[in-house]
Amino acid sequence: MLELIMYIDDDPITLMLFKKVVKKSSFAKEIINAINGQEAITLINTINDNSNQEKKPQLIFLDLNMPIMDGWEFLDLFNASNYFDLNNTKIIILTSTIDPEDIKKSKSYSNVIEFLAKPITVEMLSYLNTKL
Template sequence: MGMKTYLIDDDQLAVYLTEQLLRAEDFSNSIHTFGSAREALNTLLGEGQEAAPQVVFLDLNMPLMNGWQFLDALHPYKAHLLGRCFIYILTSSLALADLEKSRQYDLVAGLIHKPIDSGEIRAIQSRLLPGPGPAALWA
């Protein structure tokens, strides 16, 4: 698919495995990896909203700026990003509170338990193909 993707996770092994799976599934022709949410935020804002990624895979538990703080920092840009940038939270947490909290963010298209698998990637691809708007994925 011809879309820009951000992969934000401080776990290098998780980044490597997820990136390899995304490439194997031909998910994106442009995958940008970030070891911190702050770095990703600075890049996104520096490139301008027009260059925003279509998909962001976001880890929640990271030092300095966690996934929730990243989402809060994007709030002022929500109107422009909504419908253009779909954020999927990647988490190893099984906490119901994380699922409920994720639903409070309009930019969050779904919550996916790590490790992501081919079926989840294909489900996201099918939601992003042209046609009716993408449905949320709450896996």
């Protein structure tokens, strides 16, 4: 079981389902969330500023289609910065898009370990456990 994961998605119903599935599968003890990439970067900066007191997410689930800052913009900024020892923080893209170009593009980011279609399931989390 992971200590802390982050979920970045602007859909409150998807977030509620995500939390229920994670809890049911005992995948993580705690989930923090942001509704877009900009809010996620702000949250990450807060965690980094208080690095001695706060846990850092071991895994980030990321939607691609969001207002203000989408998933691609988040990935570009996250990877261009020194957030969390990037070698340790893996990203799962969890999105409703099935565009082959998006899947191909996701492979250009070394910290993206999987591209999954919404909604998350217990089976998906079991599969991810084998990859972590």
